[in-house]
Amino acid sequence: MALLPPLDTIAPDLVAAGDYQRYALQRLDANALAYLQGGAADELTCQANLNVWQDWALLPRLLRDLRGGHTRCQLLGDTLQHPILLAPVAYQQLFHPQGERASALAAGVMGGGAVLSSYASTRLEDVAEVASGPLWFQLYWQGDGPRTLALAERAEAAGYKALVLTVDAPVAGIRNREQRAGFALPAGISAVNIDAPPQLPLVPAGGSAVFDGLLALAPHWADVAWLCQHSRLPILLKGILHPQDAQLAMQAGAAGVIVSNHGGRVLDSQLPAVKMLPAIRQALGPEALLLVDGGIRRGTDVLKAIALGADAVLIGRPYIHALATAGALGVAHLLKLLREELEVAMALCGCRTLADISPELLRRAGAEL
Template sequence: MSFGNHVQFKVYQQHEKNIIPVSYEELEAKAKEKLENKPYYYVAASAGAEITAKQNNKAFEKWQIVPRMLCDTSSRNLSIELFGRKYAYPVLLAPVGVQSIVHPEGELATARAAAAMDVPFIASTASTYSLEKIAGEMGQAPRWYQLYWSKDREIAASMVKRAEAAGYDAIVITLDTPMMAWREKDIENAYLPFLEAQGIGNYLEDPVFCSRLDKSPQEDLQAAIMLWARVFGNPTLTWEDLEFIKAQTSLPILLKGILHPEDARLAVEHGVDGIIVSNHGGRQVDGAIAAIEALPEIVDAVKGDIPILMDSGIRRGSDILKALAIGAKAVLVGRPYMYGLALAGEEGVKQVLRNLLADFDLTLALSGKRTVSELNRDLLKRV
């Protein structure tokens, strides 16, 4: 029995209870009920009028699945290979910062859930708990590290080296956040959790960052917060700067935030190992192209030279299938697991993943396919 069927029968026979809502819309609504406005909107809201955030979801409707019949799909294999390592599913947990604002265990609970479900966790630079503490929760389970490239390049280098030493498998450099966008709800609530020392755990434990302080963070936390505010983003970066980070690590490097096909070609030219097509869930440039709409041109531009992943708008199994059929190697999931974390901690994250993977497995089978490698654009019609 394949994954989706197994989950169905466990639930139908009441061997496993639903501890969070199954539908994304109800999951989000329940999280809104539970959380205070400031943390809820920090996770749920996006830039400007949130047009891009809405289009991320709506644009999936333009791609329709055309299922094939009389195909033996009695057993499925959902595994993929990335950078020489086999992964059980084409799904990763996207890097989401300051998870402690929705649950006290934050990234630690998420890391344990990811390890239990055999889904890679991409730990954020903006985590409340340090990358070493997160790694300590995961054992040998797969994990990647996401870098916000600091204005102080030696801090960026230090974090990359720490990630490699802590057993992370890849480095994801987020390009679209050299500064924070105009997010109306956060402005309305006057809320930036970093100024309350949440989401800066990687900085507080970084030797280079701490060497820039007159006193340790334990002695003067406010000075550490102010230093974070000065060094967090780096709007001066150019393509040439990639050589510096490549020299700091032997790990594969992926660029997250690519939306233009010419940037995808430049990424290949500059020797990066992978691309993540993303508009940061609509949180940075309102009015930007939906990620799923940007994906086909980028796949065509790269021509298979390096793997392409995609995030922004993945809510259900059919979304995963469509992204993979267009040409993504895997997808990243963000807000859904944050709502699961808010409602039920580690178990909530596990159940969000259970539901997504089961939905994807069954959608794959009902579309007439048995493996991820069989998916291509012939299965889709764009309307």
């Protein structure tokens, strides 16, 4: 299908997510690229997230009546036109002056949802003002329950529909690419929604700055349960990879789980999230809300994720590439491309709706039927 008209003059060859990455690599400076493209340590998990989608091949079904087909889905009471959400990405003004405002605007215009990072470079209230689709707010534990709940209630007051508590990064990953580049936030860009961080405890002589310092303020399962009990918004736990942790999340009162390895940015050598998706779906049952992210670049990736047990997916770096290339218009166009790819993949596999996508469509690549 034709590109949105203004993009024809910017770049007529923007026809897939990979094209936006190519343009973003040319437009962004080394500092921003180190933050965006880099991952933990040797970036093995970053690469695995991209490669894993080739592990499954599609086995289409033909000649079915597909009239009236669509990609709509229901998430936490909202109807979205497609199952592709924008994942939380920090400091988006690094990549475009409009930052998070542009991304949220584009998500809503295209009938989708977005998750705003705790470390957004734009006030959460300002983002909510331009969003026409559902917004969720990503939370990091703020050192104690009351501080965390206060930030959650601020998001609720601004109109956010759900909280996404990220639990897989109690300490920051060791990101060598950023270290080598000497990454630093430019003047005027900061985490504007976060108050001064809580005071870390003094590390005793011979102690560990990680175990006796940072982790002394990290949340436990009891804290998750407390937050679920005290928040009026539904809470999803992001960063789950183990089926037993998924079960503990639901037992603590979570409304759902996001299977994720944080884009390969925290712990290197982790499994790609989608590898654990079937086991987590089996552990939680068919009714639990289950999302996944990591390496999604094509509509066929979205279809595979749903076939493996996801209700919806999140994308991260691809929409930031589009943001850096063409602002809100770029993000909207990227979502348009991915939705159209998903529609075509569904049509060619014999699926009229997302409910028709099942594991029977997949085979391990190279395996016998």
